[in-house]
Amino acid sequence: MEPVLDIIARAPLFNGLSKDQLEALRSIGTVQTAEKEQTIFEDGEPANGFYVVLSGKIKVYKASMDGKEHILHILGPGEPFGEVPVFIGANFPATAVALSPS
Template sequence: MPDSGLVAALKKSEMFSSLDSAMLQKIASLARWRSFAAREMIFSEGEPCGGFYLLVEGAVKVYKLSGDGKEHVLHLVWPGETFAEAALFLGDTYPAYAETVRASRAVLFPSQPFLALLRAEPDVAIRLMGGMALWLRRLVGQVEVLALRGASSRLAGYLLGLQEGPAAVLPAPKAVVAAHLGMTPETLSRLFFRMEAQGVIRVRGRTISILDAPELRRIADGESDV
């Protein structure tokens, strides 16, 4: 009998959200839990693909290294999101590095058993495509934000998305958040300083108190700037 906690984790993921209980049970029977310490490498670029992951707790950064060793964050993975699917379906090596930002817990779906399940259960594959389509739509939205919005608009929208009550708590170090938003840490610091000087927010470590939500929304919508 699959772990009930594992099945519950699958239900919360966009990737598996369209699957019924019987299908979730089949997938859960193949999966296994993995726990990682903060800043632990999950896999390296060029390493043979052993499967893909669903993040349940923590945060993971996926990145590449330039020729001079500089790190370029491709995206951040949050609980409920999957990563490394491309390598799985291409039957290839991992195309980038994946490292935890903080202590994390994930579900690993081993390559060969998972692919065998898809071949044996076409309905699972079809329904899984629906979940992947939802994920792709969200990813396209993120790309549009990076391409079409200015730095201050991206940051304001990000803070509004994180807001719970009167504050937003950054889920990762500021340098990682900056990379996720497509800006340098210096630019992020300048924007925080300007927003704070204008009375829009107050910054205390990773906790960002939102003092003027309407103005922050105007900045996010491109109707105002800092």
């Protein structure tokens, strides 16, 4: 199995999928890179897809009315994010930013 599939296979969301199913998932996915401090998605944007961290760290946060960040998650390799709004047909409820090259 190639490294991307190993990482995807560790994601709890995909637990129990066969190698063929993981390869099918990978074939419809896109590998994207993000520089440190690059925004991946913003609160309120349409959720047209979800993400699995392959490398680096991602911060998911909600901004308060006075602009303060309330960190919801710090995610690392193998962790999915943004999946709930995709499955329920909603917009992203928070902002995701790369804390390191990802």
